[in-house]
Amino acid sequence: MNSLAAHAKLTLSLRITGVRDDGYHLIDAEMVSLDLADDIVVTPDHSGIDVDGEFADGVPTDDTNLVSKALLLAGASAHVRITKNIPHGGGLGGGSTDAAAVLRWAEFTDMVAASRLGADIPFCMVGGRARVRGIGEIVEPLPRREVDISLVIPPLHASTPQVYAAWDAMGGPHHESGNDLEPAALHVVSGLYDIKRRINEVVKTPPMLAGSGSTWFVEGHHRELLSALPDCRVVFTRAL
Template identity: 60%
Template structure:
């Protein structure tokens, strides 16, 4: 009898956008950005076995994650011409702007040995960074990733039980005349216009920590520096790109 094939376990770390400037708009309507992103120790886990299919286990609060062909895991597998039966444990809250779906797709690309930024960018604007990981300057529409030296840092996150639609936030940014965010995130004023409930979560985090919260990308996560444990807070640390490599068990 042939020995059973051991499953492959992939680590899919979240990303945090520390700052984001919108630098222009392309002819096709896509916005150009200049952002700093870091990889976090908050991560999904993908267990791959022979076969085909996707099962999603929700291990964190957030928006529902459907196990359909639109899921970025399925799309990434199709993009690299591979099949697998995948058990996905979601620890990154969906809809919070922490790149959970992008991280899952990037884990599949790394497993398949595909690092072409064009393939990654076709799946989503955050996927190229999630493939590289660590700390990086991200420009263009997300496809240009310039690795930066790793910095150990700790952050406290608050993830509201709702998401912010990125296209709606950019549309509001355009309608507002392209405001500059005082905190270093140009999308913050537009996100607050699209989803006014964000203000309550920002204020609660600020009052609890004494820090000025910053919106992560287009939202809906707020973050502050340092560790401030509380039932509604998620304390995370940055990790280097070497800590997100796939591993087998």
């Protein structure tokens, strides 16, 4: 058996630099790994996926799981047990980082092929802090900067394809926050702006949207967010 840590991913900034002929968006982003992580146990020469943990509900265990696709891509066979500690649906890369951990275990290094499974997977294979370009396959490590971060994860789901489609329909706006997808996410996800407003009232600084959402984040550990946003999950973590 092999025990692996699959660290959550946080997109600190995201610029969209173009759209390829096949419809994929080109990005220029800064991403960091967080100390928040799923726990994975890989047993070679077996098969199947088991999922447990606080956020196991709704995670598939069939061949639609990115871990199954990663094993197929790497030509490997194994039983994988995933303990889900990363909330899903908030843009923290939970599925991508699980797949990346399995690809690292399998010693798979083809970033272009990995990016076809998911744009966040190449970064999650490298980890740390990095500039990410192309459709996610170009990962340039940056000096690490350890910083405390508060995550606010609302009970709202932001569909990444819908957010990108809205960005296209809006004419491809840039945004002063550093995340070009924020206007599109606010348009697509009802109630997302209200969460931003409430965070701003508490910490006195506008939060950043993580990628296509729906997670908001601010630097520092702000304990007062726990009582101010009881309808959201507030997680105190740290960039690695």
